[in-house]
Amino acid sequence: MxxxxxxxxxxxxxxxxxxxxxxxxxxxxxxxxxxxxxxxxxxxxxxxxxxxxxxxxxYDHQSDSGADSDSETCTFPYNTTDATGAEVNLTSDPDRIVTLNPSAAQTMWEIGAREEVVGVSQYASYLEGADERTNVSGAGGPSVEAVLNATPDLVLVPNSSYGAASERVEQIRAQGVPVYVFGQPESLEFVADKTERIGRLTGNCEAGTERADEIRQSVSDMEQxxxxxxxxxxxxxxxxxxxxxxxxxxxxxxxxxxxxxxxxxxxxxxxxxxxxxxxxxxxxxxxxxxxxxxxxxxxxxxxxxxxxxxxxxxxxxxxxxxxxxxxxxxxxxxxxxxEAYEEYRRLQSEESTVTTTGGGERTAETRTTAETxxxxxxxxxxxxxxxxxxxxxxxxxxxxxxxxxxx
CATH class of the missing domain: 3.40.50.1980 (Nitrogenase molybdenum iron protein domain)
Known part of the structure; x- marks a missing residue:
């Protein structure tokens, strides 16, 4: 029934x-x-x-092909263009981030920047500590009031949220809050690029690049x-x-x-x-x-x-x-x-993430593999x-x- x-x-x-x-x-x-x-x-x-x-x-959107050419410096002010073609101007390194979807929130958690997140959607509740952030979800989309009350320096917006509630996103943007809308995800390479992009936007360039490289390496290992x-x-x-x-x-x-x-x-x-x-x-x-x-x-x-x-x-x-x-x-x-999975695990073990420190020392971090x-x-x-x-x-x-x- x-x-x-x-x-x-x-x-x-x-x-x-x-x-x-x-x-x-x-x-x-x-x-x-x-x-x-x-x-x-x-x-x-x-x-x-x-x-x-x-x-x-x-709307006609651009692809999120990673951070811009000046991402290596990771300095601010920083100007870029989002998937809607709108200019995004960040006068300083943002430290109050609102994410309107769980994938952007998860990315912030994965690059070690969760403390910069002040607002999340209701569906990001699975992330540890997400319940301590402001819930910016509203009926049928993001709550403009809740987002603005969180006083963000930057709002990260999924493609679908903009497509379904563009007027709300534009209301937020009209208040002078920098808003970045992402394009349509079609691959794990998009995920890697998006991870780099979020790292650049939030001043976490090195962490974003490292996590993106881990994703690309995992894909390469599976293909091999x-x-x-x-x-x-x-x-x-x-x-x-x-x-x-x-x-x-x-x-x-x-x-x-x-x-x-x-x-x-x-x-x-x-x-x-x-x-x-x-x-x-x-x-x-x-x-x-x-x-x-x-x-x-x-x-x-x-x-x-x-x-x-x-x-x-x-x-x-x-x-x-x-x-x-x-x-x-x-x-x-x-x-x-x-059998290929076992080979993949072997490759992951051999090619675990290696970070070169300023002193030339190398430390290994074990990659994440599938869990039951x-x-x-x-x-x-x-x-x-x-x-x-x-x-x-x-x-x-x-x-x-x-x-x-x-x-």
């Missing part, structure tokens, strides 16, 4: 906002700015489970470990959606040793129907923890379900374009290619990608219904 209510609510919202439904395999999904074609940072299905996959913005290995077909599924071409999760899958079965037919994040599932016939299915594989004849006919080849990955790792996402690729690699993920209790809240304005509304309704069911 409750599941029917969820489905009915989704259909009603889809009808109201016009979210595109994924065509059967073999058809090409047309994309348009702000559609469900790309998932994003700040919506949920339920609300916590689609928080950080960026939607194609309703997989050389000559055949990649089986995989499919990512979460609450009726899949990850097609040009998606962050799609890149995680291929980095971990799978072919993205949805990539040949779909672009971005879109709903997938049973016909497409049957035609793709994945050998492996990747789902975030808390999202089940649909119990339909189509899914049950796949090699993945028949062989029990379902990989459940912690949502905060799988669906947030942030440094810890490397662990999602590691989890996939360990499940699909255990256990499914949380129904009351556990996790974070992940969201969608553009239309799909975000669908996500909100579904999230509310799921939350009601848990209460």
């Amino acid at each position: 409750q599941r029917s209510a969820v489905v009915l609510s989704m259909l009603l919202v889809v009808a109201a906002v016009g979210v595109a439904v994924v065509p059967a395999a073999g058809a090409t999904a047309a994309q348009s700015p702000g559609s469900a074609g790309h998932a994003a940072d700040d919506a949920a299905v339920p609300a916590s489970d689609v928080e950080d996959l960026d939607d194609a913005p309703p 470990a997989l050389e000559g290995t055949e990649k089986p077909v995989g499919l990512n599924v979460f609450y009726g959606y899949t990850s097609g071409a040009n998606t962050f999760i799609g890149d995680l899958m291929t980095t971990g040793g799978l072919q993205n079965g949805a990539a040949e037919n779909f672009t971005g994040f879109q709903m997938i129907n049973d016909e497409a599932v049957v035609q793709i016939n994945p050998e492996w299915i990747v789902v975030p923890v808390g999202s089940s594989v649909p119990e339909t004849a189509a899914y049950e006919s796949t090699d993945a379900v028949r062989e029990d080849n379902v990989i459940r990955v912690e949502t905060n790792l799988l669906q947030q374009p942030a440094p810890r996402s490397v662990q999602a690729a590691e989890t996939i690699l360990e499940s699909v290619h255990p 993920v256990t499914e949380p209790s129904p009351s556990t809240t996790t974070d992940s990608p969201g969608f553009g304005p239309a799909a975000a509304l669908v996500a909100f309704v579904v999230g509310t219904l799921f939350a009601t069911r848990r209460d």
